[in-house]
Amino acid sequence: MTEIFGVPIQALFGQLLIGLINGSFYAVLSLGLAIIFGLLNIINFAHGAQYMMGAFLAWIGMTFLGVNYWWALMLSPLAVGVTGVIIERTMLRWLYRLDHLYGLLLTFGLALIVEGLFRYKFGISGESYPVPETLAGGINLGFMFLPKYRAWVVVASLVVCFVTWYVIERSKLGSYLRAGTENPQLLQAFGVNVPLMITLTYGYGVALAAFAGVLAAPIFNVNPVMGSNLIIVVFAVVVIGGMGSIMGSIVTGIGLGLIEGVVKSGMVANLLGAIFDEVPIVGSIVYPVKLLFSPEASAVTIFVIMAIVLLLRPAGLFGRER
Amino acid sequence: MKRKLLSAMLCAVLAINGSPVAMAATKVSDGVVKIGVLTDMSGTYSDLAGPGSLLAVQMAVQDFVAREKPGFKVEVISADHQNKGDISANKAREWIDTEKVDAIIDLVTTSTALAVMKVAKEKNRITIVSGAASTPITNEQCTDTNVHWTYDTYALAVGTGRAVVKQGGKNWFFLTADYAFGKALEKDTTDVVLENGGKVLGRVLHPFPAQDFSSFLLQAQSSGAQVIGLANAGNDTINSIKQAAEFGVTPKQSLAGLLMFITDVHSLGLKATQGMYLTTGFYWDMNEETRAWSRRFFEKKQRMPSMVQAGDYSAMYHYLKAVKAAGTDDTKTVMAKMKEMPVNDFFAKNGKIRDDGRMIHDMYLAQVKKPEESKYPWDYYHIRQVIPADQAFTPLSKSKCPLVKK
Known part of the structure; x- marks a missing residue:
């Protein structure tokens, strides 16, 4: 078997594919965050809770109302999006003129409340959502077994990301949105209903989170903290991509997923070891770096990258200095 | 609120049942045996321990007071240790120093258990580990003030x-x-x-x-x-x-x-x-005894108890019995009594606490x-x-x- 730095090539492909799958999750979630930040200047810390709500609504729909997966994929984001609209109308709109910190604190508080309520009602162990019949099973690719459902997740995420990007960057509606970010007063003067646009944008960002939640429901155990486990990583993605940058969040999301996959395969640690272990002094200096990129520290990798990016490009890879 | 209700209830029970003779016979520090339930209240282990563990301990206290009519008050407090060693050690220190807690129970992760065992050893208080599982708890890191109750790796x-x-x-x-x-x-x-x-x-x-x-x-x-x-x-x-x-x-x-x-x-x-x-270490549907207790638990929690929660009840009851038998809540005397008395309840038959603190049972x-x-x-x-x-x-x-x- 061909090996690259102690990792069989099959295993590497497998890990890259998994990286792509996780990356597309990161992309959908960070896309929602980026849109909200871009237009509302709100750091939406409730994003994880809204992702969880999406998954839970799908489960509730299936268990109590007999709503199947495909309907849930449409209805659940819609329902969660409506809660987002209500939150924007009743709470967030008062904070636009204040510092970012206030929006962050408000949404963080909301996230804690929502998660607490779900935990109280459903417990922490969570519930199981089955993979829809049509997507059950998988395909043997030779180097790995690819579950059909995961392939669907990649396709669905990429389509949603691309459509969102297209609408914002290439369509007339998108030009209003971008104009609203630049100069809301002027846009209002042209007769565009900016407050409504802002409300709907928040609703859409939130719906994206819920959409990712429904996509995640058959993969992960649906539990009240599933969002808070993910949200920190997604924030790191947004920061690396550049706050508010649409393309940045999509590309960074997928890119970081791939990097995480490579780290989890153990290749980076092996590579560093192969080059530096024998070199005196340098070897011991590189040793902690090697640890940071070892598979068991894969949860840290993204944050290490975030720190490096912030040092070199404080506005993020795709961000513009304001 | 719950704590107040519970202590009020216990006071009421004592007012009716507690005989002055028994009061005089038991030398309990500060007149109350105080139990701290330190557990994962909101994290990944909060279903298998958490609020359910607190409930199990409260049930043990209520049953003990009702059945054994001790000459002392029992109070239960609880906190979330968030599965972090430093947080649990700080909480344990605070409880022992200011709240005068006599025993700390549950402790769901190994890191929290080892941290609290160390504090309790230093301050001469009892720990009862029901949630954590690692064998070092009763091997390299064993203490003479700890009992490991339910199971281990x-x-x-x-x-x-x-x-x-x-x-x-x-x-x-x-x-x-x-x-x-x-x-x-x-x-x-x-x-x-x-x-x-x-x-x-x-x-x-x-x-x-x-x-x-x-x-x-x-x-x-x-x-x-x-x-x-x-x-x-x-x-x-x-x-x-x-x-x-x-x-x-x-x-x-x-x-x-x-x-x-x-x-x-x-x-x-x-x-x-x-x-x-x-x-x-426990399954609710094994025999009449396990079913009877588990159904009582189910009524309050809408879930069947995990082995950790059942173990908490058993351990707490045994601890309180030892305090009563010893006539004091002094750590060394109570530990000796706990090790001397066999454990016989719905959870364990002829259970025995060994010198290393391991409670052995089927x-x-x-x-x-x-x-x-x-x-x-x-x-x-x-x-x-x-x-x-x-x-x-x-x-x-x-x-x-x-x-x-x-």
């Missing part, structure tokens, strides 16, 4: 590990949570697998807690091992099992959930878990039922084998605890 390994090897699962690969507990469980299981003629092909450590296990499962898959041992717990185990099925790891390779609680099985459902072996090897075999809610296990107390836990001859006289 050795018992899990002996139960599940041996059963799976005997079923023909000779080649193992471990998926291990990267902290003290996961590593202890992996090590103890490895020993059992090797002893029984099996082989360990490799392992992969995953961060704790984690969501996505697919990378790690792929590595386990390519190892070609017959059995993938899950040396993790709670939501990590749940997600591992779920994703193993998704990636076609099972049924080609089989999974051994080295620590599974009834709450995990409930969450995953029987379809995903059927046929799996697991080792448990453990059970269970197999998860098929969906069609389950006749009523929470009807989840076949009990396949009773592992006798003297075989379930590390023999004293192999103990690394300095308290054990050899």
